Every structure is written in C-alpha cells, then in structure tokens.
Amino acid sequence: MRLSKSLFRAIAACTLGVFLSAGAMAQQITAAQIEQFKQLPRAQQEAIAAQYGVDLSQLTGPAVATPMQPAPSLQELTTPRRPQSEQAEQWNNTIERATANVDKAENGDKAAKPTQKARNLRQNLKQFGYDLFAGTPSTFAPVSDIPVPTDYIVGPGDSIRIQLYGKENIQQELNVDRNGQIFFPGIGPIMVAGLTFSELRQNLATVVQQQMIGNQLNVTMGELRSIRVFVLGEAFQPGAYTISSLSTATHAIMAAGGVKKIGSLRNIEIKRSGKTVAQLDLYNLLLRGDTSADIMLQPGDVVFIPTIERTVGIGGEVLRPAIYELKNERTADDIVRLAGGFLPTAFPAVSRLERIDANGAKMLKDIDLTQAAGKATTLRQGDILEVYSVLDQIENIVQLTGHVHRPGGFGWREGMRISDVLPDMRELLPNPDLNYGIIRREVYPTREIEVIAFNPALAITQPGSAANLLLQPRDKLFLFGANEDRTERLQGLIAELRNQARFLQPPKVVSIVGFSRFNGNYPLTKGMTLADLLKAGFDLDQFADKNYALISRFNSATVKTSVQVVSLASPQDLALPLQELDTLHVFSMVEPREPVVAGLINKLTQQADKETPQLVVNIEGDVRFPGRYPLTSGMTAQQLIDVAGGFRESSYAVTAELTRRSTDGSAVFSTEHRALALDNASVTALSPLDTLQIKRIPDWRETNTVRLVGEVKFPGTYTIKKGERLADVINRAGGFTTQAHPEAAVFSRASIRENERKQLDALRLSLQQQLAAQSATVGTTGPSIAEAEELAAKLNEAEAIGRLVIDMNSALAGVRGQNIQLEDGDEIFVPQRRNAISIIGEVHNPSSHVFTAGLSVQDYLNRAGGFKQRADQKAVYVIKADGSVMSRSSSWFAINRNRLEAGDTIVVPLNTEYKDGLTIWATATQIIYNSAVAIAAIATL
Template sequence: MQKKVSAVPEPILRGKPDGNWNNMITKTHLIKYFFSLLIALFLTSVTAFGFTPTKQQIEMFKSLSPEQQKALASQYGVDLNDLGLGGSSAQPDLGQSQNQPNTRPTLQDTSMFNRADDQPAGDTDAQSEPTKKKTELRQFGYDLFGDTPDAFTPVADVPPPDSYVLGPGDNLVIQLYGKENSSYNLVVNRDGQIQLPEIGPITLAGLTFSDARQLLMDTVTQQMIGVKASVTMGSLRSIRIFVLGEALQPGSYTVSSLSTMTNALFASGGISKIGSLRNIQLKRQGKLITTLDLYDLLLNGDTSDDARLLPGDVIFIPPIGATVGISGEVKRPAIYELKKENNVIDAIQLAGGFTPTAFPAASRIERIDYKGDRTLVDANLTQSSGKNIKVKDADVIRVYSVLETMEDVVMLEGHVERPGGFAWRQGMRVTDVIRSAEELLPFPDMNIALIEREVQPTREKVVVTFNLGKALSNPTGPDNLELKTRDKIYVFNFEETRTDQLQELVERLKLQANKDLRKQTVIVSGYVRFPGEYPLGANMSARDAVTLAGGLTENAYGLRGEITRVTYSETEEQSIEHINVDLANSAAQNLKEEDELHIKRLPNWLDQEVVTIEGEVKFPGKFKIKRGETLTQVIERAGGLNEWAYPEGAIFSREDLRMLEAERLKELRSKLESDIAAANIEQQTIEQKVAMEDANDLLESLNAVRPLGRMVIDLNSIIAGRGQAIQLKDGDKLVIPRKKQAVTVVGEVQFPTSHIFEANLDAKQYIERSGGTTQKADDNRIYVVKANGRVFLPEPSGWFKAGKYQIEAGDTVVVPLDADRIKPLTLWTSVSQVFYQIALGAAAVASF
C-alpha cells in the first residue's frame, strides 16, 4: 500500500544531490571547462602582456598532461622552455622496488584534472549546511580510501608468484654452481632478452617466471657441462597504467609490476562519491578484461577479481549506479549501490541484516513516484510479499525497532529489596509480587501503597491505593488487589518523603488533563509529615490522603480537616467551597480532582521552648519552659546564684534580637562599603589616605563580627523583684560571669589592655595607664561600657563627674576613633560604636 505524504525527511545521497545524476555530471563538465578557461587566460596573459606568472598559475599548468600542455602552448604561441617545461617530462616512479621498499606511491604530474567537486571521504562535501543537518546516512565503502593508502601498496620484497609475466626492466639473479661458480644480476632489455655470459642472449619477455626459470636452468645444464643454475627474481620493473573516470585524481601512474587494481585505485586517491564501487573496469588494448566489485572485498573479503595490472592497462570508474538508503535497525545503516539486488530483502543483506531489536513487520520505504512526489510504501519484511518488493533508485528503507515498553509485565518500585519487573499472568495479585515483609527494606510504610495503572486503549494513568500491611497479613482480603498487565506498584519508606518518588506520576497525570478531565491530583497541606501534591486514587477518602502524605504530625488536629474545592457551574462559573471533614471516620467524604486537604494544628499547642542558663548558678544547663515563665523563675529552678556570681556583669541574649542585630550589621556593612568606594574616588590628602586605611581595617573587622543579640538587664533588681519581670522565649540565654577584678581600656590608646581595679581611679587615669590616647582618638567622645552592657557618656566638660559614674570592676573604657578625620564616611561613628559594643559583648561571653 502506498501513502502519499507532503514532506518526508530526505536522506541526502552524498555527492548525489536529490538523486539527480545529470546535475552532478553537468557540474563536472563545467569545472573542466572553467579549469581550461583559467589556463587559457594564463597563457594569454603570458604572451600578450608579458608578465611573469605566479607559482600557483605555473603549478596549475603543470597539472595538465604533456599533450594538453603542448596543445595549449601551440595555440597561444608560448614556448614551454620559457616556463621551465621544455625539458624531459620524466615522471617519478610510483612503484616499489628493492631499493625503495617503503616508498609511498605519489601522484604523477600527468593527472588529467583536479576534481574540485570530488573530495576525500573525510572532507567537506559540496552540500549546504542545512542539507548536512538532514543527512542521516553515509555512502557505504568510500571511507576505504580515507587515511591509510600505504597499507594497500604492493610489497616489493616478497617472492613473485610463478605466474608473474616477465618484461623489460625485470631483474633476474642467476647463481651458477658446480664445475664453475659465479653469480649474475641480469636485466631484461627492451628486446625482451638477457645476455647470459658464455651462452648469449635468451628471450624471456612474455614468459611466466616459472617458465623462464625452467628455461634458464635447462639451457645452462645443456650448454655448460657440470654446471647448474639457481634463478631468483631481483628488482621488479615499473609499469605505467591509467586510472580514468570518476577517480578522485584521474591520470597516468607509474606503479609496481606487482600492483593490482586496488593498488592503482589507492594510488589515484580513491573513488569520488559519484563513482561506482561495483563496476570498476579493467581495460587492455581497448578490450574489457574484467570488472571489480569492491563490495566483494568489503563485505566478503573476496579478492579473486582484483586482477594484476600490465603495462598500458586502463582502470575505468563509471558513474555510480542506482542507490538505496537503509536506516534504522540494521547492522550497517548506510547508502548502498545496487547491482544485482532487486528486492528489499537483498538490499537488507547488503546492510548486514537486521539487528536483534529490529521489528521487520513495521518497515517502510520512502520512494519518489513517477510524478516526482514522495510517497511511503508499507513493507512487512516478515512476509514474502514484503521481502520481494522491488527496490528503485533513491529508495530509503527504514526498519523500525521493537517497542521500548514491555508487555505482560508488572513493575515493582520503591522501598523494596528487589525492584524491577515481574512476569504478569491472569489472576496475579499483590502478594504474588511481594510475598512477605522480608522482601521490603527496613522501615517500610505498611499503611499504604499505590498502584499506577493504564486504562486501555488510551493508556491513560489511574491510581489505586491499598493497605500493604493488610494485603500481606490477609492474602484473601480486599487489600490484596488483583493486578493487571503493565501495573506499577509503589512501596514507600515510612521515614522519608515520597513526593519525589511520585513526582513523575503526578506530572503525567497533569499532562493528560483537559477541559473534560481535570487533574487527577490532590494537595495535602498543613500538619502532615510530608505535605505536597499526590495522585488522586479511586474513591480516595480524606483519611487515605493523610495516610499517603505520611500521616499526621504530633501537633496535628486529628479530628477534623478542611477541604477546599473548586467547582464549576453549568455556565462555567467558578466557585470555591470549604468543606469540614471528619478524619476519625474512615468513610469520611471522598476527595475529588484538584481538592486541597488542609490539616490544622491542635488548639493551644505549644512547641517545646528551651532556654539556657550558664555560668555561676548551682545547676547550669538547658531548661524547658512554659508560656509566660519568667527569668526569675528559671534562675530559681537552676538553684540560684552561687557565691562567685557577678550579677552586675550578666549577659542576656535573645534570638530575635540577634537576627535584628545581624540585619543592622548587614546594612551598615553595605553602606560603609559604598562610602569607602566613594571616598576612594575623590582626591585625598595624605592624612585622609591614612584614615581610609583605618576604615578598611575596621570594615574587615566588622565582616568578622557575629551578632550576639544582647539585651541589657539589671539582674540584681530582677532577682530582688524591683525590676520588670522578663518573660522568656525559646532560645533565650543568660550568662552569669564570675566576679571580675579588672577594668579594660580599648580603642585608640597606646596599649589597649586590662588593669587591676582600683576604686580610687577614674576613667582618665585608666586611660593614662594604657599610655594615653593616640593621635587618631576622639577625646571628646570617650565613653564607658558597664559590665551589664549599659553605656555612660561623658559630661559636657569632657570627663565623668566624680561619684556619679564611678568606675567599677568589669567596666570597659572605650576611646573611639575620631570620625571627623574621615569626612566622606558619614556612617563612621555608628559603625565604630556597633563594632565596639558587639566585640565587648562577645569578649565577655568568651571570658568564662
């Protein structure tokens, strides 16, 4: 049966565009004509204008045969001597001799013309780039002439066969022994004779080597009493042959006398893509001697038709014959030349036959009919009617493969010991695939499993859920479902999410949805173990959906859930309704397509909140708290402060404050980097440049700071009940240090360090003990950070009033950098203060 199609991808026969040989042959003649025209212009230029031809032009002229050179030179009145071509046109010997055993044959200067449109198999063809992208098949056999022609050069140092015919130029080595011992190396002259001393001329030309050897041995025995002869071949003569037609580089060649047709083909560069591999002709004195079919060599290793060459032989390569492309499930997909192959099965044999995965019953032939239209022909290559279909030129036979999908099989996937396929049979059930719980991996979800099933003939996917534990424990029960061919069973891990495992199935269900068939999926959200989108099983209840999502979490409200459903009226108006569903009822309302089941949290559920008490308490550690519990209460649970506690230096940190502090630091970093970048662009004095280096150092330090989230508290007042009670939150931390005996001085002083606390010293005196301030210090903005984190600024006079801001053990005196020194950096003051505060807090925490 033939089917007419509007467009079938056309395999481009390389070197044979659109199967039209006339176009290619015309192209060849045009190239020849264009080449001759170039030579004519070259010679005209030489004679008329007297200019010196380029090397490329001379080489182009040299590529012609001597007869063509003389004819053109005579026509345009050019002396070949002026071009350096008037001497002997002796050509290099391409043959292998005893003196040159490893010389590769080279092309002769008498190459008739260079085929610009014929290129080696590995080179770019004269096809457009879009055409190449459509190419699927390559012509068979032409890569034989690719990169290793030396492998096909005749070997010169092997003994010639007895059938070798002697001719002028052959060398014979004759060893005489017996009454007289001597050795002669004799060459057959142009008369076909050798001159054997003491005997005279002996004619050998035309004799086989076997006959010539016997003749010489008999002659010596008869004419030289008591002397015998041993005859061997010396160096072989070279012969001149012609390779014409569709060779890559047709011309005349000098080759070894042992050369065969294939040796000559390699010497000429091989066969062009428009040349025939199956009808290579050997002509001798105008008569056809034999034909060579290279397919016999390539497919069968048969060299019986590879005839040995004689002087003057002509190897003629005609244009390629009818071709057929064979693609798909065959062993050697390619484009083949037809010879005696008449039907499809013969052509398939050229391609090596079918592969094991071929489905010959579903084969097709792309063909050009008598109208020039492309058609398809169905071919069942398992039947004689399909095998015997006649093949035509430019046919493309496509053999398709067997289907990737398997029939009569059940697949098992997921949390099992041996996933894979099982042979399906009528009446097969779940327990025939999973025989016991021992075939499952540890911690399987026994409460639910899922079957993906195809609905014939459309193969749409549907889902069925069942209780795996009940199926295994009660094989006769309803959960041990009967399986159908191509079912896939999913078994889940109880401890891991199953949304990834079901993602492909969910996507497939979405793809098959349309206006009449909504997505067969549901969304389970809220307080379930694995929220997500799941396949909607047949008659799936809300409780089934929760089980498929891994079950409820510990804080889930397990009595009721809420279904959000989108519905459409007869006028296709959309509405949304919310339905409360009783989860305790196993027969609760069934879900529908695209429903969302939401599970709420238990009312007044409290997640476990933990705070940490460290340092100088009787029982430091982590404490679980209830809502509204205060810091004082937790300190009491920790046994209260011990005798070494220093409540004035207590550090209280909170997680939400730490996050706010981190955000602030991030903003300050960004703004400070922008200010530094802007200041670097402006012209600066030497002093400003030094200050900018300080700013960069501070920025690096700021990048290394980790936020603490400290909240300043007066622990003594809180414990005594005088201060406001602090209600604790999850993650709060209280650190109570030991009593301190030092005062620390940091910032722009000569030697930042800590000093033993002395009650009679003030801030200025502690600074003097650290060597005083540096030139970069801001003396007017010195401040003190108390042990509990509070900051005291100086009085307008510049220093602290005596008694009001008494320096105590654990305090820190901070001498900031003079921000006015870096006028472009407007954020300098804020950044430096934040840095010192965080750094001091972190140091206090790390000090015990």
C-alpha cells in the same frame, strides 16, 4: 637557489613520461627533487622550461599523475579528502539527498517532520561502500617484504636477485633494462621481459645448468618497477598514476581518492589495450571478502569507473540500512540479503515500499516480507524499502517496582494474582508501607491508564481474600517504603495521568500539602476517599491539626475552586469521596498556617470577578497564627479563630473588632468597623474580605527579667514587674557583699547596646572610607597605612557594652534620677573593690598603680613614665569607676584633679595633629578606651 641541468633533464623526462609508456620513461626522480625545482623563482622555472620544451604546468600546476612513489601496500596511510566546493559536494551526494526527501505537510512547511520511526531512519540512509574511500593516500610504504606471486610478469625496471652456489658462490642483483634483458655474469644478456616470475626462475635455472655446470641457482625478485596506469570515469581524482607493479585495481582506485558517490562500485572495468580484461564488483570485496576479481595491473591499464545505474534504499530493522547499488538483484528478498538480513526486532510482515510511479508521483505499497509474494516483489530504480520493528511493548507481562528485593517483570498467566508476584513478606525491603500499594493498569482497547489501590499486607497474608486482586496483562505494581518520599517514584505515572486528560475530564490526580508525612501528588484510584489519601501520604505529621483541615476542589465546568472544611478525626469526613484534582490542606498545631494555604489564597484571589467575590478573610492581632484564610461555606467568626489556632494566653476574649467592606457592585464602596462580642462569635457569619481584629489584654506583659552578676549576696536572673526599679531588685538580691565596689558597677541595657553597635558599625565604615581615600592620596602627611590598619583592627575588636552611667549609692538611697526603672534584659555587673589607678594611652608605660590618697593626675602620669612625643597633654581625661568621664575642660578636673578615687582610669589620648589626614582618629580611640575600661571591670567577675 640553482638547479643542475641533469636534475632538470630528469624532471622534464618524468613530466613528458606522462604521455608516453612506462617503458619509454628516461629516468625516475624523487618527490624531493620536484619540490626543489618548485622552490625556484617563477621566472627561472619558465626559462628552464622553455629551454627544454617542457610544459611548466605539468611541474608546478595540478598534477595529472601522482608523482612517482614507492609501490603502495595494503597498510597505506590516509588523510581526509580535500574539501570540495559546496556545489560539488551536493552533486556528489545527489542520490542520498533524493532518498532523504520525504513528503512535507500539505501547507508546504519545509520544517514538517515525518511521523513514522522508519521514515526518520530512512532519512539518514547513506550509500553503501563509499566510506571505504573516505581518505586519500598521503604516503605509500614500499612493497619489499611480501612474496611476489608466481604469475607476476617481469618487465623493464624490475630488479632480480640471483644467488649461485656449488662450484661458485655468487650473489648479485640484476636490473631488467629497456630492452627487457638482464646481463647474467658469465653467460651474457638474457631476455626476461614478458615472462612470469615462475617462468623466469625456470628459464634461468635451465641456462645455469647448461652453461655453468656444477652450480645451482636461487632466484628472487628485488626492488620492483613502478607502472603507470589510468584511473578514469567517476573517480574522486581521475588521472594517470604511477603505482607499484604489484598493485591491483583497488590500489589504483585508492590512489585516485576513491569513487564518487555517483560512480558505480559494482561495474568497474579494467581495460588493457582497448579491451576489457576484467570487471570488478567491490561488493564482493566488502560483503564477502572476495578479491579474486581484483587483478594485478600492467603498464598502461585503465581502471574505468562508470556512473552508477540502479539504486534501492532499505531502512528500518535491518543490519545494514543503506542505499545499495543493484547489479543482478531484482527482488525485495535480494535487497534484504544485501542489507545483511533482519534484526531480531524486525517485523517483516509489516513493510512498506515507497516508489515513484509512471506519473512522477510518490506512492506507498505494503508488502509482507514473510510471504513468497512479498519477497518476490520486483524493485525499481529509486525504490525505498522500509522494514518496521515489532511493538516496543511487552504484552503478557506483569511488572513489579519499588520497595522490593527483586523488581522486574513476571510472565502473566490466566488467573494470576498479587500473591503470585509477592508470595512472601520477605520479598519486600525492610520497613515497607504495608497499607498502600497501587497497580497501574491499561484499559483496553484505548489503553487509557487507570490506577487501583491495594493493601500489600492483606494481599500477602490473606491470599484468599478480596485484597488479593486479580492481575491483568501489562499491570505494574508499585510498592513503597515507610520512610520513602513517593514523589520521584510516582513522577512518571502522574505525568501519564496528566497527559491523558481532556477538556472537562481533569487528570485523575489528587494532592496533599501541609503536614502529612509525604506531601505531593497521588493517583486518584477508584472509590478513593479522604482516608485513602492519608494512607497514600503515610498518615499525618505528629503535630498535625486533626480537627481542622481544608479540601480545595476544582470545578472544570466553571473553572472555579471551592473550599470545604473537614475534620481528620471524624469517620464521616474520612469517608468523603475524592474527585479529580482535589487537594487536602493539613495544618500544624505549632507552626504558622498561612504557607499551607498560600497557593489556595492566590487561586481564590485570581478567580474573583463581579459575580464571584474574593472568598478570603483575615484575622489579625492576638491569635496564634494570624493571616489570610479561605472563606468556607457558612464560616463564622469563631471558626476563623479556630482556623488561626485559637486564642493566645494574652488574648482579650471579651470583644473583638470586625471590619467589613461592602460595595453595590458598580459605584459605591464602604468600610464598616464594629465591635463584636466574642460570646456571639459562633453565630456571627463572615463575608468575603472581612477582617477580624483580636485585641490583647491591657497591660499584659510577657515575662521580663534582669540579671545580677558579681558582688551581690544572691546573684542570678530576676523576674521583674512593671515599674520595678534598680534599688528594688538590688534589695531582692540581698544587697552587696562586703567586697563589692558599688561605685564601679556596670549597668548594661539592651536598647543602648544596640544603638552603640550601630554607631560602631558606622564608625568602622567611616574609618575604612577615610583609610581608602588616604591610601589613594599621593604624598599624604597623615598616619601611615600600618597605624591606620592597627586602629581599624582595634575598632573591630571593640564591643558594644550598652553601659548606662549611674550613681549606685544614690540609686540605693532612692534618688529618683538615679534609681531608674528597669527594662527586660538589663544586666548589672558589680565588681570587687579595686584599690588601683590605671593609666592608658600615650604614656611610656601604660600600667596600673596602687591607689594613694592625695596623689594628683600628674603624679600618676609621672609614675607611668610621662608623656610620649605624640601625646595630647591638654586632652588628658579621667574615666571614673562608674563610667563617667572628667576632662580638663570640666570644673571637676580643675577643682578635684588631686582627688582621684580607687578604680579610676587616666587616659592620655593621641594628639590629632599627627593624624590630620584621619579626622575620625580621636573619636575611634576614645570609644576603644571606654570599651576597654568597661570590659576590664566585667572581666573580673
């Protein structure tokens, strides 16, 4: 890549122009041309630079001046500033870090946090105004579409557009040369440099009127020149910049990346020829939109940004909390005005000033910004003014929440009562709980929370009664629905009560577990009784045991839990006063009770020690709800039986067995078993860890049944007694019908069916494993994957029948081995007589044929088309109608092969030599065939 000499001369002239005035610049080049030069090899760049005497670093190194760009507009595009080093960033944020520094804990813990809200706000204070310079310009749009001000000073490089009309029509664009002249056609050179745009138009109009009679002139500015200015001081990137001749001081600052946070925004100086011609206060621009001091720059102007001097921070409840630079501001009132004034939530009467005193120590000073003296407080460098907010709490208010149409706040007034907030039942949503409502009240001066219960129905309907309680400021009323779980609505209140608990002052909370309508935690109200707690839980479940319930009570002094028995049907027990952390355990008459007291049992077990045994007893055996229960004071064996729901129908109510464990507390432990006459159960006191075993009546049997299906005279489900046999129930059912085929009856037993199910599951798993192993074997000669998957599908469809092979005729004849004893769940299926022989398996035409006496197995196989190629001819077997199997190896098959009977099935299995890779194939197919035969018999019923 080569660069023309003319282009490099232009580059060199531009570079040297950094050190010369704008008027002495030889030529302007574009950024693209400079980039083209930078693409040259380094050696070629150095050779050309040496030839023309140019400092190469001015072209390829960090630029002192921004390359010549078209003049920026106010809509300049910006990109984020280039990242600084960590040290430079910390230096740039020195003031913010100093302001954020707060006193730590006395022990020097760096993680200590301020405890006041205003301090937290003040820690995040940022210096005001510097966000304006958060980006640096990446491109500049040319200024060609905005009017040129009349005081614009024309100079070399500007373009002037003239339009003559009248006698002659001429339109030309004239450039101002280095000498400050333009060449006006027909007139000659005219000096224009140094004139304002207004003076230029007036002078040219005069010349045309004098020398070109009959013509009139219109003058506008064309493309404007660029000027070179310096941005120095605490700019983000100080240096020389080429900008538009219409640019102001703020444009130059933008081009330099803005102002560092250690630079001043309020004392920016514009210097011309060594003299300060203007001072720019950017606060006027930012806070008031005043640009009058933002003058247009001229070539060689210097925008100087001095370091920041006095700063004061203000945080808290003001519109613009920030760190502000002071100029003419002196007082606290001045800084509040800079911050935009107070927020509506501010409480300026309580404000604080933090400053560093003459000894270098931090001090706090309370000031009242509502008073003249507070407003006139003189501010010093580094002061932090904190304005606090009003209290978040609304004092004179009563709140209504819950099951109401219009929840919210009501203004409190003297003498206000519940009926003033709830004047009518129509204020409540449908299906309200009219017996239970609560008031959250703050007790002054500590504002400790207490809860008061009230009756919404009486308060509304009887406003003159004591139920219509007098309300106090900040009361909060909770209303509930009859079908509404109260847990979520009370969650915040319960948390408040727990948070205000102290040592030996447990939280004022009580609970219900078990079978009430709404279990959970409830606030302990003044004078609350067991009946009140039931109202809070919206009464009991319909199956709750009202005669027996437990109250567990925690003693904060001993850190122990005790248990008390109560009757929810007893007015005396319902009037029992409750204490903090009491829990009511409600049991069901129809569901197990142990889950209700599981947590309580765990507490009683954990608190046991040498002084306090485990206050737990057990009841096992034939009671409704056996398990572990708390040992209450004076508990007897009869009470334990009652706790467990009482006896079952099958319970042996004569004697029980009581097991007692005892120890001397040091080295001896013993266990004693003794019989307990249940007549004395009500006077037999229990000890910790006693176990009461309730026996079952000997030979007690639950109702056992068998089912008869099919060709019996009276099919159905029959209840059987112990020892009853098959022939007995067949006779009870009236015997078989004339269409019955007793020899083909299917007898199914639940225990056998369960065993078959387990065998099927094991067989399926084994088949899957062998199938997976065979699939992974390379070059296997076993069955195809498709055949194996087909077998697996058939095996999955096979059902466990649980068939017990019996000789029905022998059973009815009373033969002991066949007339089996029945079990609960037995099923007997008696099909119709089936005058057919079935052939299944590896034959060409699996089918059924009319039974013909005298035909042999081979005869029927021939009728089915004979054997397939893969049939195992030596393994043919017959499944008799009663389910028994006769194979070629049996004596029956050798003697009686020609004596088939109606309902028999001939099975031709697959030759396992074809399946040498799957050893389970024969077993699986046999199970499938046997299951299919039994299901086919049952399916006819």
